[in-house]
Amino acid sequence: MPEASAGTxxxxxxxxxxxxxxxxxxxxxxxxxxxxQDLRPTHLLNVLRFIDCxxxxxxxxxxRAGMTPQAMSELVSYLEQREYVRRVPDPADGRGRVxxxxxxxxxxxEVATAYFTDLExxxxxxxxxxxxxxxxxxxxxxxxxxxxxALEST
Numbered sequence: 001m002p003e004a005s006a007g008t009x010x011x012x013x014x015x016x017x018x019x020x021x022x023x024x025x026x027x028x029x030x031x032x033x034x035x036x037q038d039l040r041p042t043h044l045l046n047v048l049r050f051i052d053c054x055x056x057x058x059x060x061x062x063x064r065a066g067m068t069p070q071a072m073s074e075l076v077s078y079l080e081q082r083e084y085v086r087r088v089p090d091p092a093d094g095r096g097r098v099x100x101x102x103x104x105x106x107x108x109x110e111v112a113t114a115y116f117t118d119l120e121x122x123x124x125x126x127x128x129x130x131x132x133x134x135x136x137x138x139x140x141x142x143x144x145x146x147x148x149x150a151l152e153s154t
């Protein structure tokens with residue numbers, strides 16, 4: 001996607017995308033520094049962020065990530081081999097399985113949570129707590145409206 005031309009501001013989607021890239025790169029560095037050298041951004045973006053506290057079926061993880069079940073299965077297998085996640089029987093339906101965090105995955109999630117808390121503090125210091133709060137509320141409103149429209153169209 002081209003950068004904004006001289007004298008014009010970048011489009012909002014471009015700014016959001018670039019901010020996410022910076023955020024993910026920085027989070028990845030934090031995870032590497034805390035002993036999680038085998039985690040890659042794709043694991044964070046496509047698997048770990050979509051796991052519910054009580055576990056999530058692999059097919060639902062694939063749907064949330066917008067990828068095929070086969071591709072999700074490969075990512076989950078990679079994470080399972082490295083003890084970030086486990087596949088356990090689904091408590092709601094014993095025939096199925098859900099993906100849950102293993103101890104190592106919980107530790108990585110704790111590192112990520114601490115990183116996000118620090119990031120919000122740094123951003124608040126940079127732009128001011130009020131502006132950061134406004135941005136958070138605005139993005140939540142946009143996402144809420146988008147989610148509502150998606151539900152109404154199904």
